[in-house]
Amino acid sequence: xxxxxxxxxxxxxxxxxxxxxxxxxxxxxxxxxxxxxxxxxxxxxxxxxxxxxxxxxxxxxxxxxxxxxxxxxxxxxxxxxxxxxxxxxxxxxxxxxxxxxxxxxxxxxxxxxxxxxxxxxxxxxxxxxxxxxxxxxxxxxxxxxxxxxxxxxxxxxxxxxxxxxxxxxxxxxxxxxxxxxxxxxxxxxxxxxxxxxxxxxxxxxxxxxxxxxxxxxxxxxxxxxxxxxxxxx
Amino acid sequence: xxxxxxxxxxxxxxxxxxxxxxxxxxxxxxxxxxxxxxxxxxxxxxxxxxxxxxxxxxxxxxxxxxxxxxxxxxxxxxxxxxxxxxxxxxxxxxxxxxxxxxxxxxxxxxxxxxxxxxxxxxxxxxxxxxxxxxxxxxxxxxxxxxxxxxxxxxxxxxxxxxxxxxxxxxxxxxxxxxxxxxxxxxxxxxxxxxxxxxxxxxxxxxxxxxxxxxxxxxxxxxxxxxxxxxxxxxxxxxxxxxxxxxxxxxxxxxxxxxxxxxxxxxxxxxxxxxxxxxxxxxxxxxxxxxxxxxxxxxxx
Numbered sequence: 001x002x003x004x005x006x007x008x009x010x011x012x013x014x015x016x017x018x019x020x021x022x023x024x025x026x027x028x029x030x031x032x033x034x035x036x037x038x039x040x041x042x043x044x045x046x047x048x049x050x051x052x053x054x055x056x057x058x059x060x061x062x063x064x065x066x067x068x069x070x071x072x073x074x075x076x077x078x079x080x081x082x083x084x085x086x087x088x089x090x091x092x093x094x095x096x097x098x099x100x101x102x103x104x105x106x107x108x109x110x111x112x113x114x115x116x117x118x119x120x121x122x123x124x125x126x127x128x129x130x131x132x133x134x135x136x137x138x139x140x141x142x143x144x145x146x147x148x149x150x151x152x153x154x155x156x157x158x159x160x161x162x163x164x165x166x167x168x169x170x171x172x173x174x175x176x177x178x179x180x181x182x183x184x185x186x187x188x189x190x191x192x193x194x195x196x197x198x199x200x201x202x203x204x205x206x207x208x209x210x211x212x213x214x215x216x217x218x219x220x221x222x223x224x225x226x227x228x229x230x231x232x233x
Numbered sequence: 234x235x236x237x238x239x240x241x242x243x244x245x246x247x248x249x250x251x252x253x254x255x256x257x258x259x260x261x262x263x264x265x266x267x268x269x270x271x272x273x274x275x276x277x278x279x280x281x282x283x284x285x286x287x288x289x290x291x292x293x294x295x296x297x298x299x300x301x302x303x304x305x306x307x308x309x310x311x312x313x314x315x316x317x318x319x320x321x322x323x324x325x326x327x328x329x330x331x332x333x334x335x336x337x338x339x340x341x342x343x344x345x346x347x348x349x350x351x352x353x354x355x356x357x358x359x360x361x362x363x364x365x366x367x368x369x370x371x372x373x374x375x376x377x378x379x380x381x382x383x384x385x386x387x388x389x390x391x392x393x394x395x396x397x398x399x400x401x402x403x404x405x406x407x408x409x410x411x412x413x414x415x416x417x418x419x420x421x422x423x424x425x426x427x428x429x430x431x432x433x434x435x436x437x438x439x440x441x442x443x444x445x446x447x448x449x450x451x452x453x454x455x456x457x458x459x460x461x462x463x464x465x466x467x468x469x470x471x472x473x474x475x476x477x478x479x480x481x482x483x484x485x486x487x488x489x490x491x492x493x494x495x496x497x498x499x500x501x502x503x504x505x506x507x508x509x510x511x512x513x514x515x516x517x518x519x520x521x522x523x524x525x526x527x528x529x530x531x532x533x
Contacts, residue, residue, distance in 0.1 A: 036498075
């Protein structure tokens with residue numbers, strides 16, 4: 001769907017981009033869209049940080065060729081959006097629990113969206129970034145900056161977590177692996193990241209090993225109960 | 234309407250083996266019955282888990298995959314995927330893969346009574362073999378395989394090959410063994426380096442490179458085969474993203490055109506191409522367009 005960039009803020013390594021879609025795309029927290037921009041053939045997946053009506057906001061880390069080009073987008077530019085794709089968090093988590101949300105870098109985006117829609121399911125939030133750079137564009141009371149606090153967000157969570165708490169985490173595979181190890185005695189759902197091809201489960205490009213065989217992160221996830229997945233391969 | 238080996242296709246647009254899976258997911262987005270055909274994902278005798286992630290690397294004008302023929306194996310395929318494929322009102326092509334001749338032959342026997350129109354022997358997947366070599370480099374082995382396959386197969390046999398220095402020799406041997414057609418080309422070999430981490434992105438290093446960047450390579454391969462073997466049916470594929478791409482393949486001699494990575498970029502691409510080709514052929518004969526750009530190039 002042809003969509004219009006309406007606002008864009010950038011730092012050296014991050015982008016916050018507001019987009020207006022042609023029609024309303026109702027996106028549940030945890031779902032994602034495939035975004036493509038001029039000059040690229042294949043789209044990439046992004047989870048919005050917020051979505052209301054035709055407006056969608058993305059928090060994007062500048063890590064590769066496409067995101068470097070995205071940084072150059074201006075209000076009025078067009079991008080292509082396909083979705084929503086993936087299973088909403090709410091369909092897979094235990095709704096009778098309250099969650100500590102742990103975001104690793106731009107993995108924070110879908111969790112911020114989740115907090116907006118389901119505040120009653122959130123006990124505490126912590127969104128970890130390495131440097132204070134993110135504060136130039138993201139206003140949120142729960143930003144954790146490793147270099148300021150002298151510890152990782154996981155270490156911080158370890159200090160306040162209670163034995164009955166449950167966790168909802170989103171970030172890089174290494175970040176999630178570390179969390180799974182550290183909080184192995186807790187109910188912990190992870191929204192997994194992987195390079196994707198089609199985004200709809202057919203190309204088999206984004207696998208995760210689970211107790212019931214290989215699943216696709218795009219279609220069967222992105223969220224999984226971490227006790228069901230094997231992240232080493 | 235397209236006729237090949239006595240089978241009728243509604244239009245020349247089919248889905249290539251692989252990116253479209255076995256059709257169920259794609260059917261949530263497009264009506265597969267609008268297409269000329271659908272090639273199932275390569276099935277092997279035993280289940281294959283595929284390669285470890287990452288399996289997808291985006292590069293300029295293309296994509297490198299390292300899927301590694303993930304598939305449920307023939308038993309589950311027959312139980313869980315074949316009924317859906319057979320329920321479609323379009324032609325089904327079954328892609329089969331193996332490590333040995335006997336594996337291919339067993340698969341043909343197991344699938345001989347299915348409703349599929351052709352078998353496509355995948356001889357060129359870049360993601361499963363050791364040391365990145367596979368059957369497609371051994372023309373004697375291909376000769377033997379096709380000869381044996383033709384003895385037992387109830388359906389025409391296509392072989393799927395990549396771009397290869399010895400393509401003409403291999404196709405000649407396959408024709409001598411009785412092959413009915415060829416699918417050209419499989420993904421090429423590709424690699425990407427992560428310069429920040431100073432290492433290769435894919436665990437196997439090399440993956441299958443597809444997308445618009447390989448279109449000229451595919452056209453050149455088809456050109457070389459079609460001008461030598463004028464009457465050999467060809468399924469052309471490699472970077473087809475719109476009807477103009479498709480026309481180039483048809484004009485160079487492809488009877489059918491298959492969409493591979495295009496369907497990953499946008500699941501609606503095959504339908505758009507089928508629609509646009511239908512419009513194009515309102516004013517032009519499909520039969521006369523096949524190979525029209527080859528006039529003067531056929532070997533006699």
